[in-house]
Amino acid sequence: MIELRSLTKTYGEGQHATTVLDSLDLTVSPGEITAVVGPSGAGKSTLAACTTLLERPTSGAVVVGGRDLTALSEKDLREARRGIGTVFQADGLLTRRTAAQNVELPLKHLGVVPAQRRARVAELLERVGLADKAHRYPHELSGGQRQRVGIARALALRPGVLLSDEATSGLDPQATASIVALLKELRDDLQLAVLFITHEMDTVVAVADTVARLDHGRIVEHGALVDLLHTPASPLGRALLPRRAHAGTTEQGEQRSVWVVSHAGNRVPADWLVRASRTLGTDLELLGASLSTVAGVAVGHAVVGAPAHLDDDDVEAALIGLGLHAQREESDAAEQRVAAQTLEVVA
Ligand SMILES: Nc1ncnc2c1ncn2[C@@H]1O[C@H](COP(=O)(O)OP(=O)(O)OP(=O)(O)O)[C@@H](O)[C@H]1O
Secondary structure, three states: OEEEEEEEEEEOOHHHOEEEEEEEEEEEOOOEEEEEEOOOOOOHHHHHHHHOOOOOOOEEEEEEOOEEHHHOOHHHHHHHHHHEEEEEOOOOOOOOOOHHHHHHHHHHHOOOOHHHHHHHHHHHHHHOOOHHHOOOOHHHOOHHHHHHHHHHHHHOOOOOEEEEEOOOOOOOHHHHHHHHHHHHHHHHHHOOEEEEEOOOHHHHHHHOOEEEEEEOOEEEEEEEHHHHHOOOOOHHHHHHOOOOOOOOEOOOOOEEEEEEEEEOOOOOOOOHHHHHHHHHOOOOEEEEEEEEEEOOEEEEEEEEEEEOOOOHHHHHHHHHOOOEEEEEEOOHHHHHHHHHHHHHHHO
16 A cells, blocks of 8 residues: 655745645555546656655655655665555666566565575566566567566565556557556556556556546546546546537538437446437437446446437436436537547646
């Protein structure tokens, strides 16, 4: 478990002081992946650096396994840091060492005897699916494989916490998916607490149990991924599953009302569109959808067009009656507002 308590980082002094992390509180429990997202300059890198105490926080506590790292002497801190494994965007592997030798490094530094080192390295490479690549050099591995070696190395000293700072950024979708699957396996098998810092919203939806949005050094939104995706009013939920704008007229020029529909829970019948159309006595039109299953729960939204002659209250009642959230899009301006909000979060 890792707890950041009232973490504050201020650079400079007096008039020139800039507070980059502002009394930030965040807890990641064992067996949980928490993603931290936020626009450029929000403080994500500073958060990563302060979590490992590579940067000293100005105030606040970083508690790992019950110990406040900020209160330790340099010697004790070196030892306590072993509780946090780190993986960064640049894999940081030594180019003239093989995968096995790279994974072995932290064990060597710690003075683990050779026979034990070999056994542990073999176990770690097996764990990340690279047992057959032990003697390859980094340039002989793909980006995703190099990142797996980095993860194996981060796990060498059996940390309880894994800090991933943009570890999947720059990887292709397939490699990202394989790293995401590996992190989930490690979360479950080793009960790791994973702090996953990223700017990639797709990856957040694939990997996170909980999500925190960082803005100007503060956590401005925080919750279970599924809850955020089920809350149409949540800027983070919208940024995680952005929607496209749809016109208020059909291709034939007929007026229609446009509704954004999302699952309010898990009890929505699969044929909701057919049922709502039947209730209203006319076909609703599916204009777009972004639906998926996260942790066994249907999430996402659909955009539905209804003929203009229908009463808004009737359309809303038909959709809500099926366990859906339904919100009528008022105008193009409303869409632009949503798009702007989404960009603000993602940018
Ligand atoms: N050493 C420093 N001295 C002064 N200001 C700094 C220092 N390091 C970072 N900052 C400022 O802190 C703010 C947050 O920077 P940080 O790199 O943590 O953001 P970020 O969310 O990681 O951004 P990005 O996604 O672009 O990497 C920025 O405004 C940056 O200019």
